[in-house]
Amino acid sequence: MKEKIIGIILLLMFSAPVFALRGMEEEQPADTLARNEQTEREIPILTLSVSDIEGEEDSHDISSLLQGSRDIYINTAGFNFGSARYRIRGYDSENTRVMINAIPVNDPETGRAFYSVWGGLNDVTRMTEPVNGIGASRQTFGGIGGATNIVTRASRFGENTRLTYSSANRSYNHRMMFTHSTGMQDNGWAFTLSGSRRSANEGYAPGTFYDAWGYFFSTEKEINNKHSIGLIAFGAPSRTGRPGVAVQEAYDLVGDNYYNPNWGWQNGEKRNARVNNYHNPWIILSHYFNPTNQTEISTSAAYSFGRGGSTALNWYDSHKSFDHPDYIFAGDPRPDYYRWLPSWHQNDPATFNLITELWQTDDTFRQIDWEWFYNANRRNLFTVENVDGIEGNNVTGLRSKYIVEERRNDRTQMIFNTHIEHVVDPTHILSGGINVSLSQTHQFKTIDDLLGGDFFYDIDQFAERDFDDPIMAQPDINNPNRIVTEGDVFGYDFTGNINEYSLFAQSEWILSKWDFHISGMLSHTTFWRTGHMKNARFPDNSYGDGEKHNFTNFGLKGGAVFKITGRHYVESNAAFMTRAPYFRNAYISSRVRDDVIENLNSETIMSGDISYIIRSPFIKSRLTLFYTEFQDQTWSRSFYHDELRTFVNYIMTDLDKRHMGIELGIDLQLTSTISGYIVAGTGDYIYNSRPEVTIARDNDFEIMTEGREVYLKNYKLGGMTHTAGSVGLRYNSPRYWFIGVNANVFDDIYIDINPDRRTAEAVQNLMDTDPQWEQILGQEKMDFNYTFDVFAGRSWRIRRQYFINFNVSVSNILDNNDFRIGGFEQLRYSATNPDQFAPKYFYLYGRTYFANLAFRF
């Protein structure tokens, strides 16, 4: 009997990887995706050079969750393609709802799900209930990209102790995890405790580091056979140094496509200026109620709090230069600023050659020069007069010219959620739920490091430049002439309040020949801004509560499965929904004022798919066609506009997108020991309208341009791979080892375009035969590329009670270092010299490995 149980356990252990072919040890595709975050351009940039667009938000991909899926296509797309920025159906993560114990954890401000919330807690986030696309979903209405519920009830974990060590050369080098679950004990209590640690002194990209923890606690008390109470608490504090993204010229000069401009030497150590620091713990209290065998009601109250932060250099009065007698440019302290590149000096061969050599050889030139900052700060004696608006309160000290600031995004969220499932009869299942989410996102800047100075003087440099009246440069006239030190809030300070009330219901019929499902959703969203500073430029609409904006939205979806035979199915689904605009996109310049874009409307989403599915012992296959339209989206960015010569807010409305494509997944059990798969997906993801743009000056209310038409229609969506395919083979030895290989191909990767280059104004002085015409309007397509991965593993059973699993995988085994997985055109753009602000590119990591040793008893 005992052997039988162990046999079953072993069978389960090895069959899981068959379902999830590469589901060896939840190796995190998100890790290799660390570079992706650079394209996330959600927050308007605040860098004072106002040139480059850089990401601020650590928007980790959530594709690792997809490995829980038993669908080979979804699974492979999440695992093998994720690192090449493949997104299922081309959707951003706001279209996928991620839940932990049925509590949605998508960020209300952006709609996005952040992997960092539960990062490292792989042992306890393994049990997922995924919903693909717009299929039936009992937990939530979901997004058009589906939904995933991570099951974390203590009673669902079997008794188990697990120790894991992993070694890798990706974003982290070491991972240790420990998990113990008691299972449901005789006394009615169940406990699960898990902890993890991920670290790297330097990750794959130079100058990056990784310093992350994870903790998880779940307990459940079965009161009687109808009632249980559960408490779940978890968090994942993480600090990571960010990799960089640069123009090809910089990569070529350094000779490294992973060149990272974010770091520099300080006292012989590599210091990264862009550090993400996140910790968003969740506490979920749940009541599970089964009034009858046919009915389940779970009710939860959840609370989340914590911090999100991303550091960056900031500076005032920079005279950063380079100690070379022939070189006399001073200014921007970022080493990859365009004026530091040889291309800026093309007409001056001597300087061109000098800089080229410095780029090729000198770390103090091509990386951040921290010591320069310290030295300059310590010599910059300055007197601030009338500090805090107190006449005669003059403070003299070392005024930091260069600082590291942290841009914070601290979310507090309360959720009340109740969810019901009722089995009317075995062929008819009803489900539904109510969700109330109240969230506040506190956004502000603090001083992270004064770099040797005594204080930083909090004034708005752009306002100081643009207005003669010095009062206009005050970010907060309630506290004028502020000097700030480490930990102090400065620059901007406001809260985004977002309240959402939603309910959904679904009815599902499971019949012998047909399955049907239909569901509906209704929601109400209210958001408003609360300012904590009274900005001198906007004294009447920067402080206190702003206007409330209300949106009522609904969604409908339905589908059917026709069972031709027990092994052949045809499935089709359709969805129609509206979605309130996200807070992040609604405001013209939420940092300083309460001003939403004109005609702020909900967007409309329509989606449909049809699939042919085969399920047999030897082949599992799915072929799907899908079609989705997003209508009336809003797109808002802030950047330095070269033509208008000022910092602007660039807001496009009536932006439509169309996603259509084909998904194919074939999972083959060739022999009892050999399995294989074929996966292919191709899509056509395009802009589908000519949006109108409003360009507003950031510093005042002036609308600089209104109703400018952007000729975006039929441009491809950037930031993702449109076509990918994979073939894999795996041998499972009966003697508890396996080995496998797979080949992946990628194509149709397009650059993320700058809309302002697709306007009549951008080409007004050109003829369509001019070479610049195509240079400005064309959309760059990246090269076709391919990778090979191999993986292998073995497991041992010791004295019938201890189990050891070892596995290793090597990705991109041919070490292809020239695989551009994406790029974006800089928003700063010079009409006279389109090459001046060249695109920035991301490259797939070269050969990387991941090895994992797990001990279980």
Added chain:
Amino acid sequence: MILSKKNIFPFIFSAVVMLLIAGCIHDDFDEPPLSDIPVGTVLTISELRDIYENEPILFEDDYSVYATVTMDDKSGNIYRNAFIQDETGAINLRLQAPGAVYQGDSVRIYLKGTIMDSYMQMLQLDNVNVDRNIIKKANGKTVEPQLLSISDIGSQHQARLIKLEGVQFIASDAGEPFADSENLMNVNRMLEDCDGNQIIVRTSGYANFADELTPELNGSVIAILSQFRSDFQLYIRSLSEVDMNDPRCGDDDNGTDPGEAVTFIDEDFQSYPDYAVINQNGWMSYAEVGGRDWIVRTHQGNHYAQATAYNSSDPVNIMWMITPPIDLDAMSNPVFEFESAQAFYTHDGFSLHISGNFNGSDVTGATWEPLAARLAGEQDPSNTWIHSGYIDLSAYSGIVHISWRYEAEEPLGNTGSFRVDNVKLYEDN
């Protein structure tokens, strides 16, 4: 006991493991030591200025100058410039980037890497990087301006903070904007004292007071003294240092040129240095279009006035050279004569005029009649002085001005030069 016995060990174990895996990532960076900027040899500004001998000097050794910043570029009136002064003198700093030093900063300038050179007669310390070359010792120090009169001003006062008393903007420049903030253009406004001595107040279109109007009354001005070729120019730091509330002096009742009308001229331009703009003794040059003025050039010891558009950055140049006011009522047989020459002849853009209603400043507003004379032209050999003939002015009366007008269009290749010398007005007895 909610935790069964067999689960106690794993929980304790877990706690221990959690502690063990507390690997550490170093991220608490030591502050690097302050780099040493050696003092080296200390120079006064006067000593520094004395080093200059008409050749650019790159400082490669350790030298320091202690001084106080008298003007920064915060107001926008100057850009990437600053002025410093000590008890012995002052000098203009040209910065690698804007800002970063402020008026009242007491600084040590470390000279290594900087370059001292003269630009259009103005001595400058160039290539100054505030992060690398300047150590601030104190803030809020004031330097008292040196009280001077316009006629005393000389190159020895370059870059100093000076104060002029009893001055006013000339009638045509009073009540006008300091500069052109619309087009961001510099404007020169003329300041005069009650003796008619004049000096330029130059203001940038970027100055935060560019829009403000120049005062119409008389009073004092505190400013930095700059030099451009032979012209001295004042840069105002702040409008609060322009204090003009006293009644004007010297203006004629009719508001015309306050300069004294003459009955005798003998101008050979020998008193002007090479490249100087014509502006002495009541003479003036006026650049109507383009930036070029009539200037003095020299050849084998002879100084003469020249107009040329050669190598001009402006497509069109129209420039006038105008005599002092001539009082014909005080003369009975006025005769006018001069010599002219042409060089690199390209076009016929040179003419002579007379006006009876020129007010001394509004050149284009006056009525200029052609005045017949023999002018150097295409038929004459280059570089050869041609006498104008004796021009009888008795047909005119009252106060008149005589002018030479030069016009050229660079895109048409009309860049030839015309010269004037030995201008004489006298009574033909």
